[in-house]
Amino acid sequence: MANERMRQVWKLGADGWVAHRDLFEAELGGFTDVVLDAVKPGPDDRVLDVGCGTGALVERATEHGAAGVGVDISPGMIEAAAALVPAASFVVADAQTDDLTPLGPFTAIVSRFGVMFFDDPVAAFTNIRRAASPEAALAFVCWRGIDENPMFTLGTNVLLDRLDPKPEPPAPDAPGPAAFADPVRVKSILEMSGWSEVNVTGVDVVCDYGLTGSDGVEERLTMILNTMGGRIAREQLEPQLGPEGWLALLNDVRAELRSNLVDGHVKFTGATWLVTARNPADQGNDVR
Numbered sequence: 001m002a003n004e005r006m007r008q009v010w011k012l013g014a015d016g017w018v019a020h021r022d023l024f025e026a027e028l029g030g031f032t033d034v035v036l037d038a039v040k041p042g043p044d045d046r047v048l049d050v051g052c053g054t055g056a057l058v059e060r061a062t063e064h065g066a067a068g069v070g071v072d073i074s075p076g077m078i079e080a081a082a083a084l085v086p087a088a089s090f091v092v093a094d095a096q097t098d099d100l101t102p103l104g105p106f107t108a109i110v111s112r113f114g115v116m117f118f119d120d121p122v123a124a125f126t127n128i129r130r131a132a133s134p135e136a137a138l139a140f141v142c143w144r145g146i147d148e149n150p151m152f153t154l155g156t157n158v159l160l161d162r163l164d165p166k167p168e169p170p171a172p173d174a175p176g177p178a179a180f181a182d183p184v185r186v187k188s189i190l191e192m193s194g195w196s197e198v199n200v201t202g203v204d205v206v207c208d209y210g211l212t213g214s215d216g217v218e219e220r221l222t223m224i225l226n227t228m229g230g231r232i233a234r235e236q237l238e239p240q241l242g243p244e245g246w247l248a249l250l251n252d253v254r255a256e257l258r259s260n261l262v263d264g265h266v267k268f269t270g271a272t273w274l275v276t277a278r279n280p281a282d283q284g285n286d287v288r
Helices: 004-018 020-039 056-063 076-086 121-130 156-160 183-192 217-225 228-258
Strands: 044-050 065-073 088-094 106-112 132-143 196-210 267-277
Touching: 004 020, 004 076, 004 106, 020 056, 020 106, 020 132, 020 183, 020 217, 044 132, 056 106, 065 076, 065 132, 076 088, 076 228, 121 183, 121 217, 132 156, 183 196, 217 228
Parallel strands: 044 065, 044 106, 065 088, 106 132
Antiparallel strands: 132 267, 196 267
């Protein structure tokens, strides 16, 4: 089955995202603004969010008057999104392989970090385009390199360094957070999928964990433990170390975060690409 590994990853990870939705939105909310500013949805639009998670982008699109639809391979995410955003529609679907045309046609297709997980991204973006209206806009944000984004390493590495064996780094093009780090590859994927006017622009957004007045350390630790790396570390290390040893390791993570505070709290710059494109008017959604 296509995307089966990521299907399992997000099935296991959904509970943490749902339970801590407010924390994740505090971190990622600025990227929602970036995507919506690129498409400017309004009452005449029908917007599809690919990899919608708990529905933040769809929620904001509906606030602008658009009809919003979210798809995600995680049933847990979709269940939460439907409960949180009753004004929109949410469907469990694999955007690479499932027919999305009955949900459309869409005048805008958006995603916030939801499109880097396809086994075959050309097939996925071709399939997505079939559900797009002629001249429909596409806009999504994806991470640049891991080395440009300390949120993927700072604190998390304290946990991963204790694993034996340590996880092998993924191949550069493997499905995952950094799959679209190469802008040339991203542009090529979209062009091969039939999209036109492809543009890839670097966008940096500050991710601040101290918005409630705390130093953000506990908030960031909570998020680390609900990432894939954090879940793996907890599953393996907590039984090995026992309660006291696990607590000591978490205190090492806290110390690492506190030694890297910015203006008194945990704050990172999220380095991303804003990718925009358009469905050619002369091709519509008829892709063979």
